[in-house]
Amino acid sequence: MPELPEVEGVVRGLQPVVTGKLIKSVDVSPTIIHSKENGKEAIIKGADVESFQSALPGMAIVRIERRSKYIYFHLKNQDGESFLLVSHLGMSGAWFYVRSLDDIMEEKFKKHSHVTLHFDEDDMLVYADIRRFGELRLLETEADYPPLLLMAPEPFNKGALDHYLNMSLLPRYENKPIKEFIMDGHVVSGCGNIYATEALFNLRIHPARKVKRISKERKIQLFHEIVAVLLDSIENGGSTISDYRSINGGAGTMQHRLQMYSKKNCPICGKPTKQKTIAGRTSTYCGSCQK
DNA sequence: CACACTCCCCGGTTGC
């Protein structure tokens, strides 16, 4: 599952190879066309296939950046007008920069290639998504899709800590489990199940502890731990678990450094770890070490 | 208006 570090890895992989490319045409898989015809918002969101497909040709990719778990492709058309192609990888999305679809080595991704941006006959960027939880949106600005404006600041930016502390005092959050709180994209950008699990374990905080039962000092420590874990993961290329792939199917090594996520035994005391569903997500923790 | 709750989107994986 791509979280902030994994998306950062994808963006760093994309930047040198597709910045400056001019989109000549766009292919959409029959599967997606079929779903869209049945009224489903399959991958291509907020637009029908035809308008998405006809809008992109003639646009150039001028810049690529990560914002939370989203990839922003900044585009410019021939008249110099700016657009934003926003990509979220969902559970199983991946980008492949290839000469042809056959260059996608893993069959399960090749089989689920859904959107192809063609730059030339043998030069293309392919979006593959096994479970189709990902999304692509063509906007003029972020404001065209208001949820983007509600995302928490980037965790590495000044202001992110204060934002998080302020949110922790709101009625809607004070009774929430701390794990649900830090995984909420309106509170912290880009922290999903893996890194929330790690940060809480590293600080010995029980994932179900209520937000209001954590001191300000402890909350500050936790925020800094989340940042530290995210940075460590970025340095290690992210965690390659199940369907996450970096660009062109590459793998990270952070999964080998995880202490608690998907572990059977606690690395501190050796007792079997516990599992609890918090906010609909499986949460692994040590019942002895985490309070 | 704020909040709580449910549903949906999928297919690989798991378990009976």
Next chain:
DNA sequence: TGCAACCGGGGAGTG
């Protein structure tokens, strides 16, 4: 070998 249940990021809809 078959098949149903399970899982999950995050928006949208309902009450």
